[in-house]
Amino acid sequence: MSNPRLHEIISRSLQKRESLQNGETSLIRLIDGQGDTLPGHILESYGKGWLISTTGSSLSPEIRDALSSYGKPLYWKRLDQHQKESPVHLYGEELPEFFSGLENGLKCRLSFKSGYSQGIFIDQRNNRDALRKMVSPGQTVLNTFAYTGFFSIAAAAAGAVTSTLDLSQVYLDWARENFLLNGMNPGDHYFCKGDTFHWLRRFAKQNRTFDYIILDPPTFSRDDKGKVFRVEKDYNRLFDLAIACLAPGGRILACTNFRGISIDDFMKQFKGAHLTASPMPKDFTDTSYLKSVWATFT
Numbered sequence: 001m002s003n004p005r006l007h008e009i010i011s012r013s014l015q016k017r018e019s020l021q022n023g024e025t026s027l028i029r030l031i032d033g034q035g036d037t038l039p040g041h042i043l044e045s046y047g048k049g050w051l052i053s054t055t056g057s058s059l060s061p062e063i064r065d066a067l068s069s070y071g072k073p074l075y076w077k078r079l080d081q082h083q084k085e086s087p088v089h090l091y092g093e094e095l096p097e098f099f100s101g102l103e104n105g106l107k108c109r110l111s112f113k114s115g116y117s118q119g120i121f122i123d124q125r126n127n128r129d130a131l132r133k134m135v136s137p138g139q140t141v142l143n144t145f146a147y148t149g150f151f152s153i154a155a156a157a158a159g160a161v162t163s164t165l166d167l168s169q170v171y172l173d174w175a176r177e178n179f180l181l182n183g184m185n186p187g188d189h190y191f192c193k194g195d196t197f198h199w200l201r202r203f204a205k206q207n208r209t210f211d212y213i214i215l216d217p218p219t220f221s222r223d224d225k226g227k228v229f230r231v232e233k234d235y236n237r238l239f240d241l242a243i244a245c246l247a248p249g250g251r252i253l254a255c256t257n258f259r260g261i262s263i264d265d266f267m268k269q270f271k272g273a274h275l276t277a278s279p280m281p282k283d284f285t286d287t288s289y290l291k292s293v294w295a296t297f298t
């Protein structure tokens with residue numbers, strides 16, 4: 001490796017995270033931009049391969065070569081790239097279309113060939129683990145904006161009956177695959193395709209309640225009636241719809257990755273609840289952008 005400073009940054013960042021790579025978890029942020037003194041660069045391990053993401057439109061050959069010297073298959077994506085574009089293969093063996101990684105002993109189906117997202121948002125690791133520890137067998141969990149359903153997998157691993165809700169059939173099918181990958185029968189769980197706002201109103205009308213509800217909406221979206229939802233202004237509306245479907249003694253996890261809101265302003269939206277904020281995982285050393293709040297009611 002030709003640049004000793006770069007070598008030092010990479011090896012220091014890897015060393016810091018050694019304890020996280022314990023055989024139970026292979027999905028880890030290895031370099032977090034400025035937090036590891038490498039601004040504009042995020043390196044993540046997806047178990048069988050590494051993904052380097054850059055805010056800039058190119059990756060320097062020096063950094064590419066330094067990372068390749070670790071011998072792992074290496075892929076690259078631009079953080080501003082189009083949502084449909086998949087990462088570019090840079091070094092080592094090409095990974096199959098689908099492969100699996102581990103989070104706290106649970107298997108996750110991953111892909112570097114299915115567009116911009118790889119099948120899991122690893123910044124939610126601690127929240128999934130907390131949910132898994134909180135739920136009791138037979139309790140019900142509604143996982144809204146579920147993506148590939150990994151909150152559901154964590155809860156189901158503890159014996160919960162889960163409902164996985166997303167707009168995308170592709171992601172719901174992916175969630176079913178995640179159940180199968182972990183030896184769990186998707187037939188023991190529920191999958192709802194459609195708009196979260198619509199389903200929450202519908203569940204409330206049916207008096208259907210859940211012990212846990214997970215909310216992790218996109219920063220900006222429109223509901224089924226075309227009404228705009230903005231995290232910074234409208235989260236309380238989503239929260240109130242969720243409260244109407246919450247079983248007595250139940251909990252809501254409300255999250256946002258919107259960088260334009262502080263944790264204090266985020267929490268101000270949730271009136272009448274007892275709130276506990278949970279920090280991001282330790283491998284995320286740059287700005288703490290993910291705000292997560294567990295809400296209980298007395």
Ligand SMILES: C[S@@+](CC[C@H](N)C(=O)[O-])C[C@H]1O[C@@H](n2cnc3c(N)ncnc32)[C@H](O)[C@@H]1O
Pocket residue numbers: 120121124144145146147148149150151165166167168171194195196197216217218221222223
């Ligand atoms: C940021 S991801 C959620 C990540 C997920 N909570 C996790 O940790 O794995 C957003 C997801 O919300 C879904 N989505 C967007 N708008 C939606 C809506 N109105 N109703 C239901 N799902 C929606 C998208 O298809 C996507 O899968």
